[in-house]
Amino acid sequence: MMTAPETMTERRARLMGPNVPTFYRSPVHLVRGQGVWLWDAAGKRYLDCYNNVPHVGHCHPRVVQAIADQAAVLNTHTRYHHDLVLDYIERLTGRLGHGISQAIMVCTGSEANDIALRMAQAVTGKTGIIATDNTYHGNTMAVSQLSTRRPPIGGRWPNVRLVPAPDSLRTPDPDGAIFAGHVARAIAELEASDYGFSGMLLCPVFANEGIPTVTQGFLDLAVAAVRAAGGVVIADEVQPGFGRAGSHFWGHDMLGFAPDVVTVGKPMANGHPVGAVLARPAVMAAFRDLFGYFNTFGGNPVSAAACMTTLSVIEDEGLMENAAAVSHYVTDRLKALRHPLLVEVRSAGMSFAAEFVKEDGTTPASDFVADLVEAMVARGFLMNRIGRHGQCLKIRPPMPFSVENADSLLDNLEDTLLTLQVPA
Numbered sequence: 001m002m003t004a005p006e007t008m009t010e011r012r013a014r015l016m017g018p019n020v021p022t023f024y025r026s027p028v029h030l031v032r033g034q035g036v037w038l039w040d041a042a043g044k045r046y047l048d049c050y051n052n053v054p055h056v057g058h059c060h061p062r063v064v065q066a067i068a069d070q071a072a073v074l075n076t077h078t079r080y081h082h083d084l085v086l087d088y089i090e091r092l093t094g095r096l097g098h099g100i101s102q103a104i105m106v107c108t109g110s111e112a113n114d115i116a117l118r119m120a121q122a123v124t125g126k127t128g129i130i131a132t133d134n135t136y137h138g139n140t141m142a143v144s145q146l147s148t149r150r151p152p153i154g155g156r157w158p159n160v161r162l163v164p165a166p167d168s169l170r171t172p173d174p175d176g177a178i179f180a181g182h183v184a185r186a187i188a189e190l191e192a193s194d195y196g197f198s199g200m201l202l203c204p205v206f207a208n209e210g211i212p213t214v215t216q217g218f219l220d221l222a223v224a225a226v227r228a229a230g231g232v233v234i235a236d237e238v239q240p241g242f243g244r245a246g247s248h249f250w251g252h253d254m255l256g257f258a259p260d261v262v263t264v265g266k267p268m269a270n271g272h273p274v275g276a277v278l279a280r281p282a283v284m285a286a287f288r289d290l291f292g293y294f295n296t297f298g299g300n301p302v303s304a305a306a307c308m309t310t311l312s313v314i315e316d317e318g319l320m321e322n323a324a325a326v327s328h329y330v331t332d333r334l335k336a337l338r339h340p341l342l343v344e345v346r347s348a349g350m351s352f353a354a355e356f357v358k359e360d361g362t363t364p365a366s367d368f369v370a371d372l373v374e375a376m377v378a379r380g381f382l383m384n385r386i387g388r389h390g391q392c393l394k395i396r397p398p399m400p401f402s403v404e405n406a407d408s409l410l411d412n413l414e415d416t417l418l419t420l421q422v423p424a
Contacts, residue, residue, distance in 0.1 A: 023384060024377050033058030036398050036405055038382065049383045049397045049409055052351075055242060055267035056313040057400045063270045063309050070305035077296050078105070084304040091311060093278060095249055098258040102284045104277045105299030109238040109265025110138025112275040115293065116201065116261045117142055119279060120232035122286040123260075126196030130186050130226075132165035134388045136208045137201060137236055146201060159195035161186035165388075166206055168213040169344050169355060170362055176214070180221030187229045199232030199260075204251030205348035207239040210355065210387035211394075213346050216256040223257045232283065235259035238275075239351065242267050242311075243320030243399065246327045246349035254348070269306035270313075273297075319399040323350040329403050330395070333410040339417045341365045352395040353386055358423075364391030368423055375416045381409055 008029060012020055029041040035057040038046045048058070056063065070084070078085060089103045106112050121127055131137065131146040138147065145152055145160050156162075163182035166173060173179055183200065190197040200222070206212050226233050240251025241264050248254040252262070260283050265275040275298075279287070287293070297303070314320060327349050334345040334354055341356040356365040356372075366389045373393065376383055386394035397405070 023382075025374055028377065028382070035060075036401050044380060046377075046380045046382050047397075047405060047408060049381055049395050049401070049405075051382070051398060052239060052244065052396050053266045053271045054398050055244075056270050056310055056317070056319060057398050060270055060310075060313060062313055063272075063306055066305040066309035067272060067302055070302045073301075075300050075302045078299040079294070082301050084301050084308065085299040088304045088308045088311075089276075091308070092276075096262065096278060097253070098260075099280045100259070100262060100278050102279055102281055104279075104284075104293065104295070105303070106275040106277065106295050107273045107297050107303075108138070108275045109236070109263060110140050110143055110275075111295070111298075112238075112263035112265060112277045113137045113143045113201065113234075113236060114140040115277045115287070116234045116263050117198075118291055118293075119261055119277070119283050119287045120199030120234065122290045123232050123283055124196065124198045124230055126190075126198045127159045128161065128190030128193065128195040128197040129159065130161045130163060130183060130190075130197075130200040132202060132206065132209055133162035134165040134209045135162075135203065135206075137203075158193070159190070161190060165209040166212040166214055166218075167210075168346070169357075173218075174215070176218040176221050179218070180225055183222040184225045187225060187231070191229065197229050197231050199234055200226050201234040201236060203236045203239055204255045204257075205240045205245070205351065207348070207351060208386065210392045211346045211348050211351055211353040213344075214255065216254065219255055219257045232261060233257070233259045234261045234263065236263050238263065238265040238267070239396075240348060243314050243323055244350045246320065246324035249320060251348070268310060269303060270310045272303055272306035274303045274307055314399070317400070322402070323399055326350065326401055326403060326406060327352075330406045330410070333406065337410075337414060337417065340422060341368055342417075350397065350399060350401065353392040354395075355387065355392045357391065364389035365423070366390045368420075369393055372416065372420060375420055376413065379412050379416065381412060 030038050031041050032039045036048050038048050093101045134148055136147045137143050145157050163186050187197045235252040243249050245251050245254045252259050262278040331347040343357050344355045346353045356369050358365050369385050384394050386392045
């Protein structure tokens with residue numbers, strides 16, 4: 001009796017273990033990428049409307065060449081001197097204000113956020129940390145305590161406080177006073193405990209929270225509360241940074257606040273595994289004095305070459321300016337959509353969310369959005385869901401995404417909304 005051939009799903013389970021996450025009910029088997037396009041094993045082409053890792057486009061030839069050229073010359077670590085990592089840090093911190101001028105290079109955003117938490121501890125001598133209750137900042141043991149996708153075994157550490165995330169649909173908070181009140185109460189709780197308060201970590205556009213509508217100055221009151229308590233402000237720029245905000249190079253500048261520490265990750269090298277922690281010298285010195293930190297691969301010359309070239313492509317190809325123009329265009333077209341369950345469209349540069357709720361006006365229409373995503377993938381458009389209950393359609397394409405790409409996406413989205421059955 002012949003045995004049926006092993007499927008890709010079965011092979012993954014055999015070699016990677018159970019419950020390894022994939023996108024979509026029928027996982028997409030990708031074999032090639034170029035620019036904003038991806039192809040699967042059957043030759044089907046997809047417009048990538050979701051992946052922020054290939055920031056300047058899949059397989060950008062300049063980044064590919066920079067990686068290959070440097071790999072053929074030298075690849076070592078920062079316990080030896082080499083110029084390229086210093087050149088890159090100098091160039092990147094030149095894009096930052098607020099006295100941030102130093103960096104630790106790592107391999108992932110998770111590592112960067114883990115270090116940022118320790119920087120806050122080093123500065124304050126305390127361990128209490130605040131994040132929102134609907135976020136994701138990585139998967140190290142410490143950072144996973146802040147991430148809300150799955151509760152940690154044994155419950156969250158007692159030095160962690162998760163405050164209600166902004167929700168512009170259900171809890172309007174135009175000046176951030178409500179959010180600041182939550183932060184102030186969490187600070188008071190931590191200061192009254194044995195842990196004290198060390199800082200607050202957040203994404204400046206609240207990307208995993210559903211990109212709520214927040215305007216410049218929204219965080220002023222919350223940041224003031226952190227500063228008054230002697231805490232450290234950490235901006236996780238993995239999603240909004242490197243020009244994705246369009247109007248500004250960094251999400252924190254778009255929102256108008258000054259962080260002490262900035263963390264960055266995967267988009268900074270177009271998918272090459274790189275992250276970094278950028279900090280003010282006093283913060284860096286406090287960390288360096290207390291932690292003997294070294295990362296074997298962080299800051300290696302090949303990664304630095306990928307980072308340097310990605311930054312050059314952003315500048316040379318006007319991708320930040322493209323993000324600003326395309327953002328306005330996509331936002332206008334999304335707002336022109338009409339559907340009985342669509343209640344709010346939100347954007348932060350080249351990141352978009354469209355929230356769908358049931359007829360009562362507030363209950364998440366999560367199943368409908370899941371069906372919508374699957375229908376769009378079947379048409380050849382990759383996107384996904386976001387929000388506390390997965391009730392928001394999330395669109396976050398690579399930076400070269402054009403008006404023509406947007407028209408193709410929105411024409412198909414409009415048609416899909418007309419044909420997709422609305423649940424009873």
